[in-house]
Amino acid sequence: MRDHIKKILLDEEKISEKIKELGSLISRDYEGKDLVLVGVLKGSVMFMADLLKEITIPCCMDFMAVSSYGNSTTSSGVVRILKDLDFEIEGKDVLVVEDIIDSGITLKYLMEYLKGRKPNSLEIVCLLDKPERRKAEIGVKYKGFSVPDEFLVGYGLDYAEKYRNLPFIGVLKEEIYK
Ligand code: IMP
Ligand code: MG
Numbered sequence: 001m002r003d004h005i006k007k008i009l010l011d012e013e014k015i016s017e018k019i020k021e022l023g024s025l026i027s028r029d030y031e032g033k034d035l036v037l038v039g040v041l042k043g044s045v046m047f048m049a050d051l052l053k054e055i056t057i058p059c060c061m062d063f064m065a066v067s068s069y070g071n072s073t074t075s076s077g078v079v080r081i082l083k084d085l086d087f088e089i090e091g092k093d094v095l096v097v098e099d100i101i102d103s104g105i106t107l108k109y110l111m112e113y114l115k116g117r118k119p120n121s122l123e124i125v126c127l128l129d130k131p132e133r134r135k136a137e138i139g140v141k142y143k144g145f146s147v148p149d150e151f152l153v154g155y156g157l158d159y160a161e162k163y164r165n166l167p168f169i170g171v172l173k174e175e176i177y178k
Contacts, residue, residue: 001163005153005170010145012167015127015155016050018144022125023054025142026095033093034120035059040066040110041083042164043099046156047127051097062086068106079109085117094119099156100128100147101140108136128152128169151177 026035035055039048041063052061065083094114101107107124114122125142132149151174153159154166159177 001166004163004173004176005166006173008168008170009147009150009152010155010169015144015169018127019047019050020054022142022144023051023056026051026125027054027056030059030093030095031057034091036087036089036092036094036119037061037097038085038089038094038114039063039097040099040106043156043158044097044127046164047099048097051125060087062089064110066106066110079106081113088117089114090118091120093121094123095141096122096124098124098126100130100152101126101138102130102133104134104136104138107138111138127155128157 035057037048037052037059039045039061048061062085063083064081064085067080067082096107096110096114098107111122123141124138126140127144128147129140129143129145130147130149150171151159152169153163153172154169156164157169158164159172163172
């Protein structure tokens with residue numbers, strides 16, 4: 001599996017340091033609030049698990065699943081909800097946990113949808129941001145790293161459902177997906 005990786009962009013140590021920072025910011029900002037983390041499946045699972053451990057205030061977690069990519073490496077622009085929230089979020093302070101923002105189309109849609117559920121507040125925390133490829137404007141409150149426009153895998157990120165289990169974030173060799 002590792003021989004499919006062109007280079008390691010972010011190693012385990014860099015990722016974990018950044019998540020510690022994000023966790024302490026969130027713990028400080030949401031003190032006394034009714035915090036619910038909503039992970040976007042499946043890419044956010046590792047980030048969600050590690051971030052939760054760095055949050056020192058009471059909080060709940062829920063997940064949604066949406067489809068936007070299929071097995072290709074560019075966004076189709078079509079967003080479908082595959083799994084909705086288990087709990088009501090009315091009056092809660094919702095923080096959407098996303099692995100990577102690329103075109104922004106998925107999150108734009110999801111944020112509109114969640115806004116309709118009347119949370120007290122609604123913000124985004126994302127580990128990775130590819131600003132060059134943004135098509136839909138979205139405000140991101142907490143951002144881990146800005147990354148170049150390359151296809152990344154590992155730490156939850158997949159190509160055709162594989163490579164999610166790599167502990168680091170790496171650039172996938174082009175010959176694997178071209
Ligand atoms: P967007 O709607 O274009 O912002 O797509 C965001 C989703 O596409 C992310 O949640 C990822 O699941 C996926 N994605 C975007 N870029 C990459 C990448 O480089 N590697 C793996 N998945 C990606
Ligand atoms: Mg995702």
